[in-house]
Amino acid sequence: MAQYTRVSGSVGLITLQNPPVNALSAAVRQGIVNTVQRALSEPEVKSVVICGQKGAFCGGADIKEFGTNMSGPPLVPMIHAIESAVKPVVAAIEGVALGGGLELALGCHYRIAHSKARLGLPEVTLGLLPAAGGTQRLPRLIGVPAALDLITTGRHVTATEALQLGIVDQITDHNTVDVAVKFALSVAGQSLDSRRISSYPCPRHSDFDALFEAAMQKVHQSARGAIAPVACVQAVRAAATLPYSQGMEREKELMATLFTSGQARALQYCFFAQRAVGRWSMSSGARWDTSKPRPVHKAAVIGLGTMGRGIAVALAQAGLSVVAVETQEKQLIEAKQAVTGMLERGAKRRGVTPALDKITYSPNIQNVADVDLIIEAVFEDMALKEKVFKQLSAVCKPGTFLCTNTSGLDINRLASQTCNPELVVGMHFFAPAHVMKLLEVVYGPRSSPHAVATAMHLGKKIGKVSVAVGNCRGFVGNRMLKPYLEQALFLLEEGATPEQVDQALEEFGFAMGVFRMSDLSGLDVGWRVRKADGLVTSDATTGQQARIRQGHRYSPLGDLLCEQGRFGQKTGRGWYQYDKPGSRVAKPDPWLQNFLEEYRARHGLVVRRIDHQEVLERCLYSLINEGFRILEDGIAAGPEDIDVIYMFGYSWPRHRGGPMFYASMVGLARVLERLEYYHQAHPDVPSLHPSTLLRKLVANGSPPIHKWREVIKKLHSQL
Numbered sequence: 001m002a003q004y005t006r007v008s009g010s011v012g013l014i015t016l017q018n019p020p021v022n023a024l025s026a027a028v029r030q031g032i033v034n035t036v037q038r039a040l041s042e043p044e045v046k047s048v049v050i051c052g053q054k055g056a057f058c059g060g061a062d063i064k065e066f067g068t069n070m071s072g073p074p075l076v077p078m079i080h081a082i083e084s085a086v087k088p089v090v091a092a093i094e095g096v097a098l099g100g101g102l103e104l105a106l107g108c109h110y111r112i113a114h115s116k117a118r119l120g121l122p123e124v125t126l127g128l129l130p131a132a133g134g135t136q137r138l139p140r141l142i143g144v145p146a147a148l149d150l151i152t153t154g155r156h157v158t159a160t161e162a163l164q165l166g167i168v169d170q171i172t173d174h175n176t177v178d179v180a181v182k183f184a185l186s187v188a189g190q191s192l193d194s195r196r197i198s199s200y201p202c203p204r205h206s207d208f209d210a211l212f213e214a215a216m217q218k219v220h221q222s223a224r225g226a227i228a229p230v231a232c233v234q235a236v237r238a239a240a241t242l243p244y245s246q247g248m249e250r251e252k253e254l255m256a257t258l259f260t261s262g263q264a265r266a267l268q269y270c271f272f273a274q275r276a277v278g279r280w281s282m283s284s285g286a287r288w289d290t291s292k293p294r295p296v297h298k299a300a301v302i303g304l305g306t307m308g309r310g311i312a313v314a315l316a317q318a319g320l321s322v323v324a325v326e327t328q329e330k331q332l333i334e335a336k337q338a339v340t341g342m343l344e345r346g347a348k349r350r351g352v353t354p355a356l357d358k359i360t361y362s363p364n365i366q367n368v369a370d371v372d373l374i375i376e377a378v379f380e381d382m383a384l385k386e387k388v389f390k391q392l393s394a395v396c397k398p399g400t401f402l403c404t405n406t407s408g409l410d411i412n413r414l415a416s417q418t419c420n421p422e423l424v425v426g427m428h429f430f431a432p433a434h435v436m437k438l439l440e441v442v443y444g445p446r447s448s449p450h451a452v453a454t455a456m457h458l459g460k461k462i463g464k465v466s467v468a469v470g471n472c473r474g475f476v477g478n479r480m481l482k483p484y485l486e487q488a489l490f491l492l493e494e495g496a497t498p499e500q501v502d503q504a505l506e507e508f509g510f511a512m513g514v515f516r517m518s519d520l521s522g523l524d525v526g527w528r529v530r531k532a533d534g535l536v537t538s539d540a541t542t543g544q545q546a547r548i549r550q551g552h553r554y555s556p557l558g559d560l561l562c563e564q565g566r567f568g569q570k571t572g573r574g575w576y577q578y579d580k581p582g583s584r585v586a587k588p589d590p591w592l593q594n595f596l597e598e599y600r601a602r603h604g605l606v607v608r609r610i611d612h613q614e615v616l617e618r619c620l621y622s623l624i625n626e627g628f629r630i631l632e633d634g635i636a637a638g639p640e641d642i643d644v645i646y647m648f649g650y651s652w653p654r655h656r657g658g659p660m661f662y663a664s665m666v667g668l669a670r671v672l673e674r675l676e677y678y679h680q681a682h683p684d685v686p687s688l689h690p691s692t693l694l695r696k697l698v699a700n701g702s703p704p705i706h707k708w709r710e711v712i713k714k715l716h717s718q719l
């Protein structure tokens with residue numbers, strides 16, 4: 001709703017009231033319509049101020065209403081009525097003015113923002129476009145290039161940038177509403193002819209065709225199949241080339257195609273899933289709202305390789321004191337240089353002072369005695385990690401949380417090396433650790449809720465999207481990745497090429513296909529793990545037996561490449577060839593083609609034609625099937641946890657909503673049917689064997705994703 005009061009005698013003050021962000025629900029829209037009418041009809045009122053309750057102007061349309069019948073007055077005529085008013089209307093912007101909130105402000109005649117406010121049109125991130133005149137008014141106000149940038153990226157701008165761009169007229173450090181009221185008094189009675197943005201001509205540009213072509217190319221490249229950014233460019237083009245009223249028609253038309261699209265549903269699901277993972281629970285029943293985090297002021301990182309460096313940077317940038325320990329002298333020197341560079345570059349980008357003095361470097365593990373929390377990031381070697389945890393437990397002050405960045409080793413085994421296993425959790429970062437948003441917080445059977453709460457809280461503090469998951473081999477992300485990688489190799493054995501598999505996955509929306517991604521991460525990483533698991537044999541047998549391990553189908557292709565020293569980009573050769581080691585441009589390699597042909601001939605494999613559909617179904621459905629097993633095992637509390645992990649840690653295309661959401665969109669019965677089909681064709685591949693939960697869900701009529709938890713609960717109670 002919206003509250004109406006009269007202030008300073010002649011100013012009508014309209015306050016939007018819908019906590020926490022004063023989203024434009026039906027009740028708020030109705031409230032605005034009523035209060036604006038009232039302010040305009042009261043003769044004593046000479047000007048109007050619109051503000052939001054509790055320090056937030058407006059977070060835009062109420063996203064929870066999308067997909068419902070959306071009753072209440074529509075935004076476009078409501079904003080039009082404000083703009084057409086004969087009394088000046090001033091927007092007093094505190095906190096946020098986003099989406100429909102900013103569009104409302106653009107309909108006002110003046111905009112005054114607090115210096116800490118953030119403004120933006122983030123609709124594109126929800127699969128939409130700013131359809132309440134935003135695509136038509138913003139270019140008229142700030143010009144086409146700047147409007148294209150804001151509308152196609154959805155980025156928020158600070159009040160200072162908004163002032164520079166011309167979005168707001170004034171910024172203040174004082175009480176914004178008081179300043180706006182004073183301002184409203186000062187402009188009462190003045191002509192508003194020059195204040196109605198819809199009447200502005202769109203500023204000309206020397207070459208609109210080239211500008212829009214470049215914008216379109218940019219969104220096609222970065223959007224990877226997302227339709228909203230493309231529609232945003234089309235709508236801004238309409239603003240630049242058509243009269244306002246026709247531009248509004250075009251905006252409406254484009255929005256109509258987006259509003260009911262699967263992509264918009266996926267992105268809106270993603271918005272709520274990202275927030276839902278903060279309300280974590282453990283399989284023991286402990287929860288986010290009953291478990292208190294402990295304060296962490298000083299932390300340590302053990303091992304300053306690829307991951308340890310990024311973790312130290314992330315911690316220091318968030319203001320924590322960090323002790324960085326590395327036993328290899330040369331590594332320690334190199335790490336210090338690298339970390340310093342990372343901090344300096346980050347600080348330059350953010351316009352702040354680099355937090356160099358936050359980190360002390362040491363070759364000695366004894367120096368971590370007084371820290372509150374430790375993150376171990378030494379080699380992925382259980383014996384080494386066990387030794388380190390034993391040492392840490394002996395050295396640390398009581399109550400220090402001991403965390404590991406292992407990619408998938410048993411947290412419980414590490415905890416058992418310490419005197420206080422309840423203080424041990426996994427904090428699994430993703431490379432590069434100071435950039436990637438995801439953090440898997442892994443609890444073992446003995447991890448305390450305080451330890452999980454502390455790791456989750458620290459994750460938030462350092463800007464990560466943290467997801468609490470249970471302890472199993474590979475946790476959630478890497479456990480699901482295994483069948484995906486495996487299928488890709490099987491497809492090569494059966495006749496596909498790396499280029500073909502990657503192309504199918506990139507067209508689906510991944511930034512990189514599985515083989516390009518493996519080349520980037522380094523093929524030796526997985527090879528080392530497979531060796532430790534006893535999967536890599538030097539046995540030169542051929543035929544089917546050579547491709548069976550522990551009773552299941554296995555492809556040694558990755559091992560064979562590593563034996564040739566082909567570790568990916570770092571060696572200049574992997575699934576692709578590169579101009580030189582470290583180069584990023586992947587080119588098809590005729591050597592690999594011959595190698596695959598020889599391999600197939602040696603093992604009696606008959607090549608067949610494999611289409612994109614098969615690539616996608618086998619790679620993605622096997623990964624999804626493992627996701628269902630993870631839910632079945634209680635390792636992830638709900639499908640949102642898995643989806644957030646995949647979107648933020650593995651670049652799953654967001655407009656597809658994460659693997660579990662994607663499965664729900666494809667239809668669970670269809671996923672089950674295809675898995676059954678492929679399992680029949682490949683009975684020795686367990687990851688293609690449909691999981692019990694998937695079968696149960698289909699038997700229960702394929703409920704929508706928000707109902708899966710009920711089925712999972714029932715399944716758990718039957719076990």
Ligand SMILES: CC(C)(COP(=O)(O)OP(=O)(O)OC[C@H]1O[C@@H](n2cnc3c(N)ncnc32)[C@H](O)[C@@H]1OP(=O)(O)O)[C@@H](O)C(=O)NCCC(=O)NCCSC(=O)CC(=O)CCCCCCCCCCCCC(=O)O
Pocket residue numbers: 020021023059060061062063064075096098099100101122123126128129130131132255256259260272275276
């Ligand atoms: C605002 C934030 C920056 C705040 O962040 P933070 O403080 O970190 O808090 P959060 O945890 O994120 O949020 C707290 C809490 O609030 C909930 N929430 C936040 N924003 C919204 C919102 N806009 N709606 C609903 N709920 C919101 C959030 O979920 C949290 O609650 P919890 O989930 O319970 O924990 C940050 O929250 C943020 O960024 N918010 C989103 C801002 C945003 O994206 N706004 C844009 C919304 S879209 C929009 O505004 C578009 C429009 O206005 C146009 C609308 C037109 C619609 C009608 C079109 C009809 C089209 C015709 C189709 C015809 C079809 C046919 O013909 O049939």
Ligand SMILES: NC(=O)C1=CN([C@@H]2O[C@H](COP(=O)(O)OP(=O)(O)OC[C@H]3O[C@@H](n4cnc5c(N)ncnc54)[C@H](O)[C@@H]3O)[C@@H](O)[C@H]2O)C=CC1
Pocket residue numbers: 302303304305306307308325326327328331376377378379380381384388405406407408428429430431521
């Ligand atoms: N590289 C990646 O992409 C990811 C790795 N991880 C995990 O992070 C951990 C570290 O991986 P990377 O950084 O890639 O390894 P890395 O090989 O780059 O670095 C490991 C570092 O630990 C140091 N080290 C070894 N023993 C030590 C000890 N006792 N005390 C102090 N330092 C010691 C080594 O000298 C080396 O500098 C592993 O458990 C790995 O599985 C997790 C996510 C992603």
